[in-house]
Amino acid sequence: MADNSNRASFSTPLSVVLIGCGRVAEKHLKAISKLKNLELKAVVDVNPESCKRLLGSVKGFANVKSYSDYKQAIDEIKPAIVSVTVPSGLHFQIAKYAMEHGSNLLLEKPMTMSVSEAREIYELSQKTGLKIAMGHIYRYLPIVGLVRQDIAEGKYGKVTHGTIYVRWGHGEDYYQSAAWRGTWKSDGGALMNQTIHAIDLLVWLMGSEPEEASAMIAQRLRNIEAEDLGMAVLRLENGALAQIEGTTATIPSKHTAEFSVFCENGQLSMGLDSGKPHISVYGVKTDGKTKKMNGYYIRKQFKEGGLFSYKCALNPHLGIYKDLAESIIEDKNPIADAYAGFSSVDTLLGIYKSAKEGRPVKLPLEENFNSIDMTGFFDEKTC
């Protein structure tokens, strides 16, 4: 069990240190600024200008301390929560150090770049009782949790299959904005970066763990080391199939992500289209007629989560931080917990392994696989 005694109480806010002051960090700061039970104590970046820019971008943080060394910040502040928003290849070392020094984590996705590292972080959280909330934003969109609960309780009957597409176009400017982007070592490609949290959502909604992955990846437009297009099929333990498309080789001004789950007596589609959320849920009644369920879920969500739950559609990190704070105080599991972090890394690396070996692979992976094991994959291919 974690000793959160000097770090979490009902009366004092939980202290937060955020490490990595880049693109996603502003969403974290905006979320922290809206929650009374959190207090940002420091930000850390190897580039002091990035700390300054970030603190200036959100109201109320002008006097927060800046560090360039994450170990020093953790050692001095001993925060209740460390938010890890550095390039993905650095997640493991910082997450491990923070947990070994008693901090809970808001850990951006992907948890790590290798299966063995993800397992180590997951096991560390089990051993210490420290909470990890993953940056799996889609689990925190309104209505998603309610629909999932109904699927899990059998309201829509047997789950047959599910699909996702994540068409998150990024141009060369995005990839050139930081040297780590699109590299096997520190980022991976469109599946590892832009799609892993969508895969996590699909599998979570379908209520079963992946047992086999078959995949192909390609480089179509972007000049990067990893893939800008990936397609995969997963077989889940309950026999359902999940189809995945993830790409950054689409028009950058048209970001779309769509999730569909099909069941014996119902089907749902939800997603984001250029930032706008949409949902459609249909159920089949006992008289055989089809009923649109949107209104039912919208009302139910409002009753249970009030306006706050709808604010999470605009910034899901708000929901992640609230959930993490409550999980620490009430000693419960966050919605996107350490297991979700581990399992999604295992699935994603299974997808890469399948693409590399040109055959289906069994999940969970029996041996370690690391994103850098994909190095050179496209050198031998004609794309």
Ligand SMILES: NC(=O)c1ccc[n+]([C@@H]2O[C@H](COP(=O)([O-])OP(=O)(O)OC[C@H]3O[C@@H](n4cnc5c(N)ncnc54)[C@H](O)[C@@H]3O)[C@@H](O)[C@H]2O)c1
């Ligand atoms: N959940 C989401 O929706 C979401 C969205 C975007 C990014 N992300 C994830 O967030 C992470 C960061 O992505 P980004 O786009 O903000 O990257 P970024 O390159 O814009 O920012 C990363 C920052 O980390 C800093 N940094 C690098 N090494 C460091 C170190 N040792 N100590 C302290 N700071 C260090 C860099 O200087 C940079 O400012 C990635 O893992 C990415 O996958 C998640």
